[in-house]
Amino acid sequence: MYTRRDLLKHTSAGFGYLALAGLASLSRTSALGAGADVAANPLSPKPPHFPAKAKRVIFLCMQGGPSHVDTFDYKPALASDDGKRGKYGGALLKSPWQFRQRGESGLWISDLFPEVAKHADEMCLIRSMHCDQPVHPGAMTQMHTGTAQFVRPSLGAWTLYGLGTENESLPGFVSLSPPAGSSRNYSSAFLPAIYGGTKVGGSGGRFAQAARFNAGGGQAVPDISNPKRTTAQQRRQLDFIQSLNRSQMPAGDGANVEGVIQSYELAFRMQDAMPELMDLSGEDQRTISMYGADSDPTRTFGRQCLLARRFAEAGVRFIEVTHGNWDQHARLTEDHAARAEACDQPIAALLADLKQRDMLKDTLVMWGGEFGRTPSAQNGNGRNHNNKGYTLWMAGGGTKGGFSYGATDEHGFEAVENPCHVHDWHATVLHLLGLDHTRLTYRYAGRDFRLTDVYGNVARDILA
Structure with missing residues (x-):
């Protein structure tokens, strides 16, 4: 049976390393409220x-x-x-x-x-x-x-x-x-x-x-898109991952979990915005x-x-x-x-x-x-x-x-x-x-x- 950690480890969502990097913020807290x-x-x-x-x-x-x-x-x-x-x-x-x-x-x-x-x-x-x-x-x-x-x-x-x-x-x-x-x-x-x-x-x-x-130019940001899945499929996959993230919020680290969620959402939005800008x-x-x-x-x-x-x-x-x-x-x-x-x-x-x-x-x-x-x-x-x-x-x-x-x-x-x-x-x-x-x-x-x-x-x- 997959745990939440296993799922995040093995899922290939293609949202870019920016999103995954957001996980590192889970254990960090800010001095500026x-x-x-x-x-x-x-x-x-x-x-x-x-x-x-x-x-x-x-x-x-x-x-x-x-x-x-x-x-x-x-x-x-x-x-x-x-x-x-x-x-x-x-x-x-x-x-x-x-x-x-x-x-x-x-x-x-x-x-x-x-x-x-x-x-x-x-x-x-x-x-x-x-x-x-x-x-x-x-x-x-x-x-x-x-x-x-x-x-x-x-x-x-x-x-x-x-x-x-x-x-x-x-x-x-x-x-x-x-x-x-x-x-x-x-x-x-x-x-x-x-x-x-x-x-x-x-x-x-x-x-x-x-x-x-x-x-037809090259990909400017590593892993910004996933050619194996449509946008709709990625959206459904992301929604499922986000629901797992939100399930952790009652544990008392809501702000940092929300930060991870926003990291994923940003990377998803970048799929359209970044290629257009480049x-x-x-x-x-x-x-x-x-x-x-x-x-x-x-x-x-x-x-x-x-x-x-x-x-x-x-x-x-x-x-x-x-x-x-x-x-x-x-x-x-x-x-x-x-x-x-x-x-x-x-x-x-x-x-x-x-x-x-x-x-x-x-x-x-x-x-x-x-x-x-x-x-x-x-x-x-x-x-x-x-x-x-x-x-x-x-x-x-x-x-x-x-x-x-x-x-x-x-x-x-x-x-x-x-x-x-x-x-x-x-x-x-x-x-x-x-x-x-x-x-x-x-x-x-x-x-x-x-x-x-x-x-x-x-x-x-x-x-x-």
Whole structure:
């Protein structure tokens, strides 16, 4: 005889891993009693702590660590001292790219990003970022979760937990083509599993097959549909599973059981909503060409950025888009140029598209990697990791446009003016979303946790 556990284990409902992941939330309880609506649906919209400037986030994650001194942190002394011994040894290496003042604001941006540079007056450059980890896995995890040592919820998960979502038929947090092995960076950890990110599309070139221009394209979300059963058959099967779930509610864990039920219902609704959203055939040719989504080398990232706009427009709260391979220990000139060429036009198009749709004012767009790179050379024409000082920029969502915050030293080794730690950046992002980082907590294992732990100060100078 099958038990309820056996049935859930062996039934192939085809509702996607998102639904099954919701089961993990059964044993977790929240420190924030968010009211009856949230108890019934944990993704229901929730009021912010105070009026928000940003309603949603698009995070353009540059995996590998782009060089700040070759992109957005102009260092004339690095050019004049080229070849001299650097602060920590090694010969200083001037940037191969020319920096120019851009827009009315006069922000210094290199020729590596000529299209993005046209939006200088919308951009807020944080030139004093720093983190604790000089290696990729730890720095990436800290950038996403606030810590490198422990499994913690990601920034996107905290955002969704704090605010809910605006579209009941789509996940509130999506990660477009995340790198293999990076699930910690979009996971919910000990938050209820429904707040975790949903992976959309494969990594690298495989994304081109997931984002469809016409019918018959690949499946973007794993197991989102079950070709062996009709929609009506799946609905009946789901209703039976849900009745078993509801039979457990009198046991005293009603809110969490309801969360599991909502996970299944969301995954069922996604079968219609997600393929429609991923189908780009309805976009006009001008828009597709603007993003560079119809030709190489911008094709893949162009489609990702276009989808990011579509997800934002559809009410998804947090969208992350990853662009990797910025780790140039050698061949800086050739490979940084190739990486920038693949993403410069799509990023500029995203900013322009959001602005023309009047969405940039309440969409926080963020660009950056896990750390920067050293001003000194490595392997001739390369740079090593540098977590002591680097640049991240934001646009829209209540930030000051055409503004530069903080600074590194004359060569770009360390943050020396208004240092902005990852905790400070997280606190600032949450503030723009109307969330007080000290109040956004979740009780787990006997204590309250938050994204910034016991740290973090809002960088108020960047607020518009």
